[in-house]
Amino acid sequence: MYVESLALKDFRNYASLDLKLDPGTNILWGDNAQGKTNILEALYLCATSKSHRGSRDHEMIRFGCSECHIRSILHKENVRHRIDLHLRRGKAKGIALEGSPIRRSGQLFGMLNIVCFSPEDLSMVKNGPALRRHFIDMELCQLKGVYLHDLSSYNKAVNQRNSLLKQIANDRTLADTLDVWDQQLVRYGKGLIGERKKFIEFLGQLAAPIHARISGGREELKLMYAPSVSEEEFEQKLFLLRDSDLRTKSTSAGPHRDDMIFQINGTDVRKFGSQGQQRTAALSLKLAEIELMKRQTGDKPVLLLDDVLSELDSRRQKDLLDSISDVQTIITCTGIDEFLERNVDIGSMHRVVNGTVD
Secondary structure, eight states: OOOEEEEEEEEEEEEEEEOOOOSSSEEOOOTTSSSHHHHHOOOOOOOOHHOTTOGGGGGGGGGTTTTEEEEEEEETEEEEEEEEEEETSSSSOOOEEETEOOOOOGTTTTTTTTTEOOOOOOOTTTTTHHHHHHHHHHHHHHHOHHHHHHHHHHHHHHHHHHHHHHTTTOOOOGGGGGGHHHHHHHHHHHHHHHHHHHHHHHHHHHHHHHHHHHHTOOOEEEEEOOOSOOOOTHHHHHHHHHHHHHTTTTTSSSSSGGGGEETTTTTEHHHOOOHHHHHHHHHHHHHHHHHHHHHSSOOOOEEEEEOGGGGOOHHHHHHHHTTTTTOOOEEEEEHHHHHHHHOOOOOOEEEEEEEOOO
16 A cells, blocks of 8 residues: 555645655655645545544644645555545535545545654653553554444543533432433443454554564563453443542543553553653554554555654664565655665655745
């Protein structure tokens, strides 16, 4: 799988762009705040319908414009495909595959598989659980269409239940209706817990040998799922915590409070690991993610490296570059000297200056 071209109109700081990409390594270089990451964001949108920055649709429309367009052409299993996105202020996002509109964004998942690696991902180990949950969810959404449906339904149920908990503070007669939302949480939450458990177990099996290689055999990495509650106990836990939830006006148990634990040689890296160990664990995780995508989909994902090489030392840079030689990679950076010095096989190189690409 690889992206052949990306076209933008009134997206972020691009009035117009028609970018041709090589199936191998592509480098987008230039000063900061020129629009390099915006190109990666557009590609990520084509794969997931969402921004990897967490931006809202209207925030991605060029200043002074009412709408923007994104089009990508990709090759998958020797077949050419087209993805179009149309963002409009105050209106729902429009998505089309092969020129035909689709009704649900979930139909987009699986067309273009993306692995995105940014400096923020290097902080995944030491930061709070929300970033780790987001990572798990976005990977599973790309791999399993039913997961996206369950996740969306579960999140809606959590929001509705939390809203009801606040209403009950003023009207206790509404308390009986909590059972309805508890049933929804259990129905969709069990599916999330089961899929996350299998995903982290498989990902851990792939990450362990990668980490052992990067650390020169000195460290053993283990990933562990830390669920808020088990599938079997979810319904009972909601019932037991109901009084507490009514006091706090929030749902205290469920997949929305899950976490993932990184251990090196049996020690929790988040609490006791050095910054170097935390970064190596994060790098191992992303490299394992690429391998997992290959195995689960039977195809190679497209890799986006958003100015991440500058955050790694030379040894970790080499491990990363050596591991991605067989996948299409789009790299953003401020300079190209390091690539020339390493004799990296570069398919295309583009300089980005204030919303224009040479």
